[in-house]
Amino acid sequence: MYQIISMCERHVPYIAALEAQVFSAPWDEASIQGELENSLALWLIAEDEGGEGKEKPVLGYVGSQSCFEDADILSVCVAPEARCRGIAEALMLELERRLRPKGVEKITLEVRASNVPAIALYSKIGYAKVGTRRNYYEKPREDALILQKSLLSEP
């Protein structure tokens, strides 16, 4: 079991380790640490029950920044051994639940055009394609799909 909580200091090295493991252009530890001081940022963590005592307390996370009615997702990741248990979906829905009262009306994200699991996740929870950024990603070079979800039509 796990709980979804806001990122704190103790999560930072585990997030950086997952970023380095999973992404070709990872967020480094200092940048993630900086998000703790950023009033526009909201990062949520799926923390393994037992928390600090666990060898790997961070099962997954979603990072976002918002400004007035617009929020952007900066990173989403679930540890390989914790995937397909609904953790990413729970993180994304909890993020929406927390952003709505701040006045956020829409959430935007980019995803690699070949990232089938992530695109399936975002489609399932109501994101729709609004554009493409040609050659947005490197290592390997690839287009980004821009996906968006309006928070106005849901409770």
Ligand SMILES: CC(C)(COP(=O)(O)OP(=O)(O)OC[C@H]1O[C@@H](n2cnc3c(N)ncnc32)[C@H](O)[C@@H]1OP(=O)(O)O)[C@@H](O)C(=O)NCCC(=O)NCCS
């Ligand atoms: C994409 C990712 C975050 C999904 O995390 P997850 O916790 O395994 O996803 P969930 O278990 O919450 O899945 C929710 C839905 O997403 C879709 N999905 C997730 N993994 C999938 C897969 N491997 N293949 C197809 N669909 C998938 C399904 O629709 C699933 O719903 P279902 O269980 O009812 O079929 C995870 O695979 C990951 O960390 N990937 C590497 C990092 C990454 O690509 N991040 C996104 C960058 S934009």
